[in-house]
Amino acid sequence: xxxxxxxxxxxxxxxxxxxxxxxxxxxxxxxxxxxxxxxxxxxxxxxxxxxxxxxxxxxxxxxxxxxxxxxxxxxxxxxxxxxxxxxxxxxxxxxxxxxxxxxxxxxxxxxxxxxxxxxxxxxxxxxxxxxxxxxxxxxxxxxxxxxxxxxxxxxxxxxxxxxxxxxxxxxxxxxxxxxxxxxxxxxxxxxxxxxxxxxxxxxxxxxxxxxxxxxxxxxxxxxxxxxxxxxxxxxxxxxxxxxxxx
Amino acid sequence: xxxxxxxxxxxxxxxxxxxxxxxxxxxxxxxxxxxxxxxxxxxxxxxxxxxxxxxxxxxxxxxxxxxxxxxxxxxxxxxxxxxxxxxxxxxxxxxxxxxxxxxxxxxxxxxxxxxxxxxxxxxxxxxxxxxxxxxxxxxxxxxxxxxxxxxxxxxxxxxx
Numbered sequence: 001x002x003x004x005x006x007x008x009x010x011x012x013x014x015x016x017x018x019x020x021x022x023x024x025x026x027x028x029x030x031x032x033x034x035x036x037x038x039x040x041x042x043x044x045x046x047x048x049x050x051x052x053x054x055x056x057x058x059x060x061x062x063x064x065x066x067x068x069x070x071x072x073x074x075x076x077x078x079x080x081x082x083x084x085x086x087x088x089x090x091x092x093x094x095x096x097x098x099x100x101x102x103x104x105x106x107x108x109x110x111x112x113x114x115x116x117x118x119x120x121x122x123x124x125x126x127x128x129x130x131x132x133x134x135x136x137x138x139x140x141x142x143x144x145x146x147x148x149x150x151x152x153x154x155x156x157x158x159x160x161x162x163x164x165x166x167x168x169x170x171x172x173x174x175x176x177x178x179x180x181x182x183x184x185x186x187x188x189x190x191x192x193x194x195x196x197x198x199x200x201x202x203x204x205x206x207x208x209x210x211x212x213x214x215x216x217x218x219x220x221x222x223x224x225x226x227x228x229x230x231x232x233x234x235x236x237x238x239x240x241x242x243x244x245x246x
Numbered sequence: 247x248x249x250x251x252x253x254x255x256x257x258x259x260x261x262x263x264x265x266x267x268x269x270x271x272x273x274x275x276x277x278x279x280x281x282x283x284x285x286x287x288x289x290x291x292x293x294x295x296x297x298x299x300x301x302x303x304x305x306x307x308x309x310x311x312x313x314x315x316x317x318x319x320x321x322x323x324x325x326x327x328x329x330x331x332x333x334x335x336x337x338x339x340x341x342x343x344x345x346x347x348x349x350x351x352x353x354x355x356x357x358x359x360x361x362x363x364x365x366x367x368x369x370x371x372x373x374x375x376x377x378x379x380x381x382x383x384x385x386x387x388x389x390x391x392x393x394x395x396x397x398x399x400x401x402x403x404x405x406x
Contacts, residue, residue: 020254
């Protein structure tokens with residue numbers, strides 16, 4: 001048996017009825033057009049995705065201040081449409097220029113530097129936020145009573161900031177360190193504390209030693225925060241607490 | 247596209263033999279022609295485009311066979327059909343030959359199709375496949391030996 005000849009015959013027999021369809025040429029052209037359209041679509045989708053990815057951070061950067069920020073905006077600086085995020089106006093005390101060089105840095109990034117009002121960078125007066133970067137809200141009419149102070153011991157770093165004004169006072173204490181297990185360890189309130197929450201985190205509220213009210217909670221593991229407020233500012237205690245983002 | 251009108255049948259038959267399944271052949275040929283159409287500018291104006299298209303066809307067949315290797319293996323895992331004694335021995339023989347051809351690897355099958363269907367020389371086959379003449383010789387020899395061996399096994403009950 002000659003396999004080669006049999007194979008030839010078998011192949012001829014098998015494809016004897018095979019005919020290319022009349023539309024083969026047009027089918028090929030259509031396939032080519034479809035392929036080009038597919039490539040164009042894929043390119044457009046990829047381009048749109050890249051553009052969207054590029055625009056999301058831009059959109060976020062021009063978003064206004066986070067929830068809990070005050071409604072008031074300094075009219076001289078935050079003109080509509082100038083792209084500057086809205087900030088609460090806080091009065092700048094006269095001795096603010098000496099702040100920032102005393103080593104009273106805040107607990108962690110973003111570094112609040114001193115937490116005290118900062119001097120303007122240029123001669124042109126601009127309404128720079130005069131509170132630490134980790135604080136997004138302070139009631140109107142308060143000014144820094146003194147630069148934030150930082151105390152360090154072996155286990156903990158404590159940063160204390162205080163603002164005073166006609167509308168009362170606000171004091172914030174941030175404690176960073178190991179072994180902070182709960183808000184009850186931060187600043188025991190006077191009397192029986194009540195349980196509340198700050199941005200979903202369990203907190204203890206009660207009367208502050210001396211006068212005013214206070215609330216303590218752990219914004220994140222290893223960091224404790226206590227906000228005390230007195231006078232009219234005590235009404236804004238929880239709002240100030242919500243604005244503490246160490 | 248006069249080329250397609252003139253050589254469409256021959257190319258489709260080659261494609262059918264290369265891929266072993268009639269329904270895939272048309273799709274394979276369309277893909278090969280579309281690819282050739284895309285790069286038509288690379289061809290010399292007075293050169294015959296058929297070897298170029300044939301080469302695309304062979305390459306596509308081999309790549310597609312690799313991609314569908316798992317399915318092919320499942321297909322081949324079926325038990326062989328028991329041959330029935332038939333008075334039309336030569337018809338059975340050719341049918342068995344085509345079945346065995348389909349079971350060869352894509353490269354070996356391409357060598358046999360190009361050598362015995364397209365009647366290409368060993369050198370031309372080597373050019374289409376992008377391999378050496380020695381490889382073509384050995385692949386053709388092994389392919390034929392395999393066909394012979396399987397035919398002897400399968401057709402023995404028929405007295406072949």
